Amino acid sequence: MQGRLTPVIAAALTMGLSLGAAFADPVEDELVVTAEDGEITLVTTTKAPGHLAETFDTIWSGWHFREDDTRDLQRDDFDNPGxxxxxxxxxxxxxxxxxxxxxxxxxxxxxxxxxxxxxxxxxxxxxxxxxxxxxxxxxxxxxxxxxxxxxxxxxxxxxxxxxxxxxQSRGEPVNVAIDGPAAEFWAKGREMYYTRYGQLEMACANCHEQNAGMMIRADHLSQGQVNGFPTYRLKDAGMVTAQQRFVGCIRDTRAETFKAGSDELKALELYVASRGNGLSVEGISVRH
Structure with a gap:
């Protein structure tokens, strides 16, 4: 387990953080949202899509990696600030x-x-x-x-x-195409996902694949699914888009980041979205 943590520990030490790391399973829970027109049961965990078969057996929405209070905000549209x-x-x-x-x-x-x-x-x-x-x-x-x-x-x-x-698509299964005309874009996004960026030499996979489930201080690293975006982020007291989050993540590696809406980040969004094929669109989720 210590070997798995090496990239994140190295990054944390570089940033001068006091870090304690341990593994924590995603919370076993069910997301049923009370909406204006009734209750909606969302699929927040399911079998991993075929192209991830050698990586994960099961995929989990980021909702399962958040604290009880944060998860509860998403259960009722009246409480959801988004x-x-x-x-x-x-x-x-x-x-x-x-x-x-x-x-x-x-x-x-x-x-x-x-x-x-x-x-x-x-x-x-x-x-x-x-x-x-x-x-x-x-x-x-x-x-x-x-x-x-x-x-x-x-x-x-x-x-x-x-x-x-x-x-409007809340509850619909994520089903992005990765073959045919999308194949070349998907491949570019996949390459980005595994490319190390910045002074910290960190890739998306370092946190959301190799160290998914790890507790880094108070943060529980998720699989980095984007089925919940746009999301209301409590930390920012506002809405955050997937493109915006990609910019922030790459910037946090101390790299010169790509612009939101760039060809590079569109390809990355396609690849990351495909990792969540089968999960429900959450509409406007709530994260910390």
């Missing part, structure tokens, strides 16, 4: 653009028309052949149909809409 962002997203959905008079509702009617979309993204767009994340689809509508300037990838407007649209 729902405020989805509420604002609904206002934006219905609002008419000052530039064109168009609105999301004008083309798509209710946001429920987006059901299932979050579960299959990122994906290669059939028209352009480009790898698209949800932010790309939102900005395509914002610029081409509503006549506005593109929203920032991590802007408040974008997070509100991400929250609203992701919520």
């Amino acid at each position: 729902m405020l962002f989805a509420d604002r997203g609904l206002d934006r959905w219905n609002a008419k653009s000052e530039a064109s008079g168009a609105s999301c509702a004008g083309c798509h009617e209710g946001p429920e028309s987006m059901k299932g979309l979050r579960a299959v993204l990122p994906r290669v767009d059939a028209k352009t052949g480009k790898l698209m994340i949800l932010e790309d689809y939102i900005n395509d509508c914002v610029t081409t149909r509503m006549g506005e300037e593109a929203w920032g990838m991590t802007s408040g407007k974008m997070k509100d809409m991400l929250g609203l649209i992701s919520l």
Whole structure:
């Protein structure tokens, strides 16, 4: 076990942290969310997808690696602080653009028309052949149909809409394609996942694969699943997107990081999302 911890211990010592490490199993629990229209039971642990067969037998949502109080916040939409962002997203959905008079509702009617979309993204767009994340689809509508300037990838407007649209797929199984046109992008994302970055020479796999389940001070390292994103992060007192988290993780290795929405981080999101195939989309999760 000591050998498994070497990369994380080395990084912690480099950062001057006082570190105590021990293994802790993910919490055995069931996530049933009380929503406005009834209860939703989410799949938060399941058999690992085939391409992870030699890595994990079972995959776990990050929800299982959080404290009791944090997990409880996600059980009831009334308690989930992330729902405020989805509420604002609904206002934006219905609002008419000052530039064109168009609105999301004008083309798509209710946001429920987006059901299932979050579960299959990122994906290669059939028209352009480009790898698209949800932010790309939102900005395509914002610029081409509503006549506005593109929203920032991590802007408040974008997070509100991400929250609203992701919520429509809550409970749907993550099912991103990794073959066909997606194969080359998936391979690039996989390469990034195992590449060491920065002065600390850390890769995603060092924490979320080799040391998943380890307690590093007060932090319980998860498998790094992104089925819960966008997530309300208590530490930040706000919404955090998967792209934003990738930027932060790479920055924490003391590397010059990629920009949110870059080709590199889109490929990484595809690969990481594929590691969670079979888990439920959690809509807006809550993490510490």
